[in-house]
Amino acid sequence: MSDDESDDFRASTPYGRHRQTEVFTTGMLTGETPSVPVAYEDLKAEAMDAMSEEAYAYVAGGAGGESTKRVNRDAFDDHRLVPRVLRDTSERDLRVDVLDDTWPVPFALAPIGVQGVMCDDGDLASARAAAAEDVPYVTSTQSSYPLEDVAAELDAADDDGAPNWFQLYWSTDRDVTASLVDRAEDAGYDAICLTLDTPHLGWRERDLQGGYLPFLDGKGIANYTSDPAFRDRLDAPPEENVREAAREFVDVFADPTLSFADLDWLFDRTDLPVVCKGVLHPGDARRCVAAGAAGVVVSNHGGRQVDRAVAALDRLPAVADAVRDEDADAAVLFDSGVRRGADVLVALALGADAVLLGRPYCYGLALDGEDGVRAVVSNVRADLDLSLALTGYDAVRDVDDAALAPTD
């Protein structure tokens, strides 16, 4: 096949086939194979070699003996798709509706803090990749660059692009929390993702053994050192004394006194929809939505918070039912263990509107910055597109539990 022929072929094929063709024709014409591994296991292994030992431990590690991280994956293995035949799947629609927006794909990039330890450009590179791939992005409170700088890369004020959210850790200092929320709104983010499963940092054995907490090195605290309310708490500006700023951050980043009664304050403070992340119990989900949350993210933080916690996927159906029972329009998102396109389909079949992709894009970022994240996103989207078609669907919106084999 000539270069021109392969360009025509790429332009005319649906996404999954387009990506296959891109990879295969490059391989056949030039002998070049993907520099960012296609298989998640290889991606992770190469990222481990590319990263410092402590940075890899920070990303890969989980709480305690890491049994939660393991069951997150085991739960996916308990579900099987049932491919159907003779259905017209020549064209596919990957769009889904989340809150009042249409997402181009049923996944967003999860809020991941301290991306500066994975690549110098950190969140800026991931944001550029998300914008270029037209995939929604959730900026972490613990981003390595201020949320305004990340928003500029996302072009968050641009209504034509995919929506972008700001993830909030609710500080013990209400002025800091208020300031972060106001800044997110001013910067053009479309929603607040309020993470509720981190009132304390989990017991992470790998990080403890390595004596490594990146924040104490001034990493992942840019939203605080750039925040007027946080700076007011310091004796010296962070530029002069980063250690004081880091210690202060550790003291104030999460408020363990929070209860459901506090949610009203946030709903009053912002006009943005608030989605509660880290919910695993239907009762908690119900109360969040009844209080005014626009949705929930069913998640156990990738197994980083509680060892021997339930697999997030196992809680998805019950939480989704509770949420929709309370408010049929509320969003149900899912994360913790999504690695491939078929995983996305299983989560959608079990009741999610969309999912968040976490560790896979961190490894892409560590290997090749913006291009690495783009490669991971492209592969997950292509795999999803083809798995959708081969399961017999032409729209992700139609995927429900009929796509799954019955479980006992």
Ligand code: FNR
């Ligand atoms: C996270 N996660 C996370 N969540 C959040 O709400 N705010 C944050 O700042 C972070 N930071 C963070 C750092 C790292 C290195 C990881 C791996 C995870 C949790 C993240 O949003 C998501 O819930 C998990 O990554 C999902 O698990 P998997 O699929 O990555 O295993």
